[in-house]
Amino acid sequence: MRSFKAIRVDKNSQGYEADYVEMSDSALMDGDVDVDVLYSAINYKDGLAVTGKGPVVRRFPMVPGVDLVGRVTGTGRPDFAVGDLVVATGCGVGEAHFGGFAQRARLSGDWLVKLPEPLTPARAMTVGTAGLTAMFCVLALERHGLKPADGLAVVSGASGGVGSFAVALLARAGWRVAAITGHAAEADYLKSIGAAEVLARDAFSAPGKALQAQLFAAGVDTVGGVTLANLLSQTQFDGAVAACGNVGGMDLPASVAPFILRGVALLGVESVRPRIELRRAAWARIAADLDTAIIDAMCEIIPFDQALERARSIVSGKVRGRVVIEMP
Template sequence: MSSFRAIRIDKDANSSTAAYVEMSEKDLMPGDVELDVTHSAINYKDGLAVTGKGPVVRRFPMIPGVDLAGRVTHSAHGDFRPGDIVVATGCGLGESHYGGFAQKARVNGDWLVRLPDSLTPARAMTIGTAGLTAMLCVLALERHGLSPADGLSVVTGATGGVGSFAVALLASAGWRVAAVTGHAAEAEYLHSLGAGEIILRESLASPGKPLQTQRFAAGIDTVGGVTLANLLAQTQFDGAIAACGNVGGMDLPTTVAPFILRGVSLLGVESIRPRIALRRAAWVRIATDIDPAMIDSMMEIIPFDEALERASTIVTGKIRGRVVIEISHA
């Protein structure tokens, strides 16, 4: 197929516009692996890109879609050959390099991971950047030497994408998990993921003392700000918090007290850089540790024809769970 269908964002002097277009394979950006994209997913970043409500796109024109899965059709990379089923997340996709909202992609092979046999492309896209980030946080805590025997773990923003996967992954690894949420009605959902205790967000939302009663051996924080400061103040000796989000603000209103008086560690986690060996290890663990039935319960599959409209709605909070795009090549 020399031409393919895509959602493309174009920009003029005043605004950006997203629309379905026909493109040629010669329009694809440089890379050593070409693939037929079979699935993508709608992330909040994609909604910002499509609507122009956030500075996500770094060059125009751009094909959005920060996550993609597909079948390799041509490879000049030693790790891949035609027919391989692969997944890519982050790495500038949908921001500075054409992403997953298209039938075709050409990417750097160092961004790709061969999908474990136990994961379908649709399930991989349900996991996507959110699940990968959560797994990278779990691996960071493990590299720090922490284990379930050390005590209680905590996850903030627990009903969000990263938070939900973090609860499930920690519980699967044997941790007792306290899930922090602003919605008491979500308790049943969080218990179904493996949370043993529910903490209301309000209890961590106000500034507190630099050192508070020790509660947590480990944590995954998706919020930042005052919430993270309180987690650090409540972390026990030699514990650690893996931080990967900032919806609560970029500032961290704390002191050195937790670090120098209790030996607490703050572990920064990002999921943008390739770091292919770490990504491969993370996807293997994800495939092993997450119950497929739980993945399926979070998944809604839509056809490519509905992707543009649905991507526009995520910024208004009208999407629940994970919306996976099935991209037909008929």
């Protein structure tokens, strides 16, 4: 029986406790594919999981880490072979099923995608849930029939993880992109990854008219709330906004006017459910479209023994870009 290092979260009468532990293969949860984890990544959800500041963990004890990439060491599935590099994001990993903050994982093959070339494992984790969600948004806009010739694309929360990848992916697909951010100092960074112009968040943060000037053909919204309502009101005829976040609130203080008078579409995007064919398509596009220099510019690789401290820091807003954990 092999032992391995992990971060484990427990809950007791004193509250949450997260610490480094030694575990054995006998503790792994059900699954039909065994993986030696090479890299994981620190998401905001992981910070909530280790601090207990949000209801992320759905069973205890739990190994957090909603993203992981690793090498298959055992499989009961004909579609995977020992030695395959595979990536997992979402699907309850790190929330209801032991996740990536460990050297070993046992997972359902329904959650796994073979790592497409030329992505390296470290770059796949730099992309992680954030980049995958952004790609889902781009694919949703394309399924709606939108194309770069239709006009300007807008991205809210553009300096965040999902927003940054959305800017880069839309620009790579040929869109002229307007990036909305509350951090003026990030303007040069956003232009370096593809933004044609940078807009101040304040212009979208206050309630506006039900119908406003038609500025955008397409949008990716990571914020929700008033910002999303304003984007819908500024979307042109037959345009669409793909919505995937709620940091600005769960409410949507909008009217039906953009929908019934301009034919605007609101496309909901979520990234947790398996939907393996969509995941394969998204990872293939990411591997083909994303500039490796942009991926590397977003990445900081840290050793496993710093993961717990950095996961706590992300909740306090002290982490910029993508922090990737290299397993020992």
